[in-house]
Amino acid sequence: MLQRYCQQPSIAAQQVGIAETVRLVKEMAKQAGGEVSVFDDCGGNPVICAEFAAGPRGNRDKTLLFYNHYDVQPPEPLDEWTYPPFGAEIHDGKVFARGAADNKGDLTVRLQAIIALRENGGLPCNVKFLIEGEEEIGSPSLPAYLEKYADQFKADACIWEFGGKNMDGQPQMVAGIKGMCYLQLWCHGADVDLHSSNGAIVDNAAWRLVQALASMKSVDHRILVDGFYEDVASLTPELVQYAEEQPFHAERMKEHLGLRRPLISGDENPNLHLWYAPTMTICGIESGYTGDGSKTVLPRRAQAKLDCRLVPNQDPDDILEKVRRHLHRHGFTDVEVSQVNGERAYRSEMNHPFVRMVKETAREAYGVEAVMAPTSAGTGPMYPFGEYLGHSLPIVSTGCGWWNSRAHAPDESIRIEDFEQAMLHMVLLLNRFGETQG
Amino acid sequence: MLQRYCQQPSIAAQQVGIAETVRLVKEMAKQAGGEVSVFDDCGGNPVICAEFAAGPRGNRDKTLLFYNHYDVQPPEPLDEWTYPPFGAEIHDGKVFARGAADNKGDLTVRLQAIIALRENGGLPCNVKFLIEGEEEIGSPSLPAYLEKYADQFKADACIWEFGGKNMDGQPQMVAGIKGMCYLQLWCHGADVDLHSSNGAIVDNAAWRLVQALASMKSVDHRILVDGFYEDVASLTPELVQYAEEQPFHAERMKEHLGLRRPLISGDENPNLHLWYAPTMTICGIESGYTGDGSKTVLPRRAQAKLDCRLVPNQDPDDILEKVRRHLHRHGFTDVEVSQVNGERAYRSEMNHPFVRMVKETAREAYGVEAVMAPTSAGTGPMYPFGEYLGHSLPIVSTGCGWWNSRAHAPDESIRIEDFEQAMLHMVLLLNRFGETQG
Structure with missing residues (x-):
């Protein structure tokens, strides 16, 4: 089932294989x-709902509720893959494929x-799946489906899409997620690119954008937009x-990724920053000529993409307004900003019995201590689940x-051993969950 | 002759048509x-020397010495041309072609x-041409040819390659040229692009470069590199x-180019800045994802191209060192800088009889007052002419x-009327120059 599913391209950004994938997932469920x-009926790629009733002895x-997505990131750059991205080949105990993880x-x-539980006496509880097809492009249609079909997806608890073992071999889980305010900034200086000798008298869109960005974050990583942290x-x-409590292997990370600079968390535990600090990251910037050698051009326009990871209570629309006000207040009235997408953060109550249960069953399934973080450093559409299914949903x-x-990179893979342990964890969790009362 | 020459592609950056063009120019001369x-024999594209002796009654x-170049800029973007760039078609009294101007x-x-002078009694003085083929890529080989063949190119005065009528219909000439220090800056932060959620702990090459650039120029256009102006x-x-003395039509320029911001010269005459102020212009900057929509990436690298136009006495190698020291002093030890090309400024003595003669004969040929500026805002390889042929060479x-x-843009053109007046100007100038003594 895994290989067949991984061999089916389903690239939301390129609208490749969506209909075929929906048919396949339907058949698998x-x-x-x-x-x-x-x-x-709410736009975008279809959302699949699969429901499994508790067995005769079940609760x-x-x-x-399980949340999954059938869409994957584009496989490019193709020439950096060792194995074909939709081949789902098995090597060294790993399945290599875009979307495997x-x-x-x-x-x-x-x-x-x-399947295993049904073959051994039936499901210990009711199970539902929400499987969407736009997660990799920001889940734009999901909230509408959640709102319209809230009754269908109602549940007592939810298992989110992702996770895996950390460098110490422990299963790493999260009970929340950061929000996101993804901004696009651009500056138009002229109708045409100019000869760069005009730099003596003509303002430059690239300089304006660079100065505007520099006004928004200090060299020591403090975001300078008024009220950003309020x-x-x-x-x-x-x-x-x-x-x-959770160790962070800073040196191993630096070595593995080839980081040239010290971590910006300094002497503090990096988890404090990864989990709890809002960010402002330049994801891209572009202006003028960037090919080989020199071209003496004064570019007419410049653009940047800025990704702000948000923590609970921060509102992406409010952040957009604050950035806009900041630019105006600092005289950058020629720098325009718009929001590409926005999501709020979500955190489950860490003391909720379900959260503790997931951690305990993980320890049993994996045979090592499991790690439960209050939040991921990443983002996902968790907030609308709370909004439409109940804000206390764990x-x-x-x-x-x-x-x-x-994930998102060439040679994406999962290990077959991990697959089996994760399956055991789900069996244990469903059994334990079916035993709970009230 | 003009159309045939303009129909011959001769793109130095792409090494297109160089040999054919050399043959054609040789034949034309x-x-x-x-x-x-x-x-x-000094590398690069060939340099053509053409010599014409004074006629029997000449001096x-x-x-x-005439300085020209046979190479042209690439014609791209091709779809923005109204007429084919190497068609040399004539429309509305203009010849349209890449390289026409x-x-x-x-x-x-x-x-x-x-030709006209030789058909009418012979040349009034000796004439030489230096016609190179790498001007549009920064004339990297020219100094070596000038040094080796200095005796062959020795002259009493030199007419440089370009010029034309300004918006008031006056011939606009220059007696000097700005220098250039074209820099490439880059910052490497990691071996791989990272998920942008890592922005909470991992330094970002794009932010580093933006901050480094912002440290080098103030919002009010002052270059902040220590000693830049010294x-x-x-x-x-x-x-x-x-x-x-020379009017500057700021409003017409702003309208023509669609400039969104006031000129940075403020209340001062823009010529003061264009001619005499060194500049630092971002010609290009690039990092990360800049396509449609959002990609949540923390880019591993960033680069920028920076064009500094220099005035007399500034040395491009010295400017490079100053930028390097500035970056280190401000902690940007992870931002590397190198020089793509460098040229020094050159200015003729404005009171030299030859400079006055060119201006006077222009007034006679064009029938309007000619404008002689001490320098162009642009750059060219004038300095090595002074270096190898004599620093007092006008x-x-x-x-x-x-x-x-x-020039350098789609729909490059010259007007046939201007072509004829420019030819008359050259005839008058050669005659007057032949009459000078001493």
């Missing part, structure tokens, strides 16, 4: 015994766990403790990846 | 009666003037007068272009 509905009062492996793990709650001792993300799974 | 040598003690029209003007001579009243640039000739 049906094979596992599910009732499948495909919703396509019909408890419903677990993000997120086709996890859907397969979960369906296999359900909705950020101060850290509780409990949150600090979670971060400090959501935990766990999955079959590993620390070098290379 | 021979047709005009010249002795032609082709030098190719054999006086030699005028820069600089094939001027070579043809000069050869036609020589070799700049203060303006003499004479230089100020030249600048202020060099004046004049040509057959017009204010909207669009």
Whole structure:
């Protein structure tokens, strides 16, 4: 099932293979015994709902929701892959494919766990799946489907799409996610590119954008946009403790990624920054001539992409307004800004019994201590799940990846050993969840 | 002759048509009666030397040197041309072609003037041409040829490659040229692009480069590199007068180019800045993802191209060192800088009789007051002419272009009327030059 699924391209950004993938996922869920509905009446790629009723000895009062996505990132650059990105070849105990780790492996793990449980007496609780097809392009249509079909997706707890083993071999899970305010900035200086000798009298879109960006973040990484931090709650001792409990292998990370500079967290535990600090990252900047050699041009336009990771209570629309006000206040009225996409952060209550249960069953399945972080440093559409299914919905993300799974990059892979342990974890979790009362 | 020459592609950057063009230019110069040598023993594209002796009644003690180049800029973007770039089609009294204004029209003007003089009693003085083929890529090989063949190119005065009519219909000439220090800056942060959620702990090459650039120039256009201005001579009243005598149509320029911002010269005459102020212009900057929509990437590298136009006494190698020291002093030890090319400024003595003669004969040929500026805002390889042929060599640039000739841009053109006036100017100048003594 895993190889067949990984061999099917499903690239949302390029609209490749979407219809075929929807048919395949539907068939896979049906094979596992599910009732499948495909919703396509709120725009975008279809959202698949698969429902599995508790077995005869199962708990019909408890419903677990799984969130997955069938779309994957584009496989480019193709020449950097050792194995074909949609070949799903197995080498050294790993399955190599675009989407193996993000997120086709996890859907397969979960369906296999359900098949196993059904073959051994039936499901211990009700199970639902929400499988969308636009996660890799920011889930633009998902909130509309969640709002319209909230009753269909209602559940007592939710297992999120991803996760994997860290460098120490521990399963790493998160109970929340950061938000996002992705901005595009651009500056137009003239109708045409000019000869650069005009730099003596004509203002330059590239310089304007560089100066505007520099005004927004200090060299020591403080975001200088007025009020940027005002909705950020101060850290509780409990949150600090979670971060400090988890070791961070800074040197190994620096070596593995070839980092040239010290981590900006300095002497502090990097988890404190990764989990709790909002960010402002230049994802891209472009202006003028950037080919070989020299071209003496004064560029007419410049653009930049800026990714702000947000923490709970920060609102992406509010951040956009603050950036806009900052630019005006500093005289950069010629620099325009718009939001490409925005998502709010979400955090489950760390003391919720479900959160503790996921961690405990992980320890049992994997045979090592599991790590539960209050949040991922990354982003995903968790907030609308809370918004439409209930703000107290506990959501935990766990999955079959590993620390070098290379999601979004060439040679994405999962390890078959991890796949099997993740499946065992899901079996244990569903059993334990079915035993809970109230 | 003009159309044939303009139809011959000769793109130095792409090494297109160089050999064919050298043959064609050789043939054109021979047709005009010249002795032609082709030098190719100092690397790069060949340098053509054409010599024409004074006629029987001419002054054999006086030699005028013409500097031209046979190479042109690449014609791209091709789809923005109204007429084919190497078609040399004539429409509305204009010849449209890549290189028509820069600089094939001027070579043809000069050869036609020589043909006319030779048909009417012979040349009034000796004439030489230096025609190189790498001007559009920064003339890297020219100094070596000038050094080796200095005796062959020795002359009493030099007419430079370009010029044209300004918006008021006056011939606009220059007696000097700015220098250039073209720099490439780059910053490497990691071996791989990272997921942008790492922005909370990992330094970002794009931010580093933006901050480094912002440290080098203030929002009000002051270059902040220590010592950048230290070799700049203060303006003499004479230089100020030249600048202020010449009107500058700021509003027309702003409208024509669609400039969004006020000129940075403020209330001052823009000529003061264009002619006398060194500059630092971002010609290009690039990092990360700049396509449509969003990609949440933390880019591993960033690069920028920076063009500094220099004034007399500034040394491009010294400017490179100052930028390097500035970056280190401000902690940007991870930002590397190298020089792509460098040229020093050159200025003829404005009171030299030859400079005055070019201006006077222009007034006679064009029937309007001519404008002689001490320098162009642009750059060219004038300095090595002084270095190898004598630092007191008077060099004046004049040509057959017009204010909207669009050199380096699509729809480059010259007007046939201007071509004829420029030819008359050259005839008058050669005659007057032949009459000078001593």
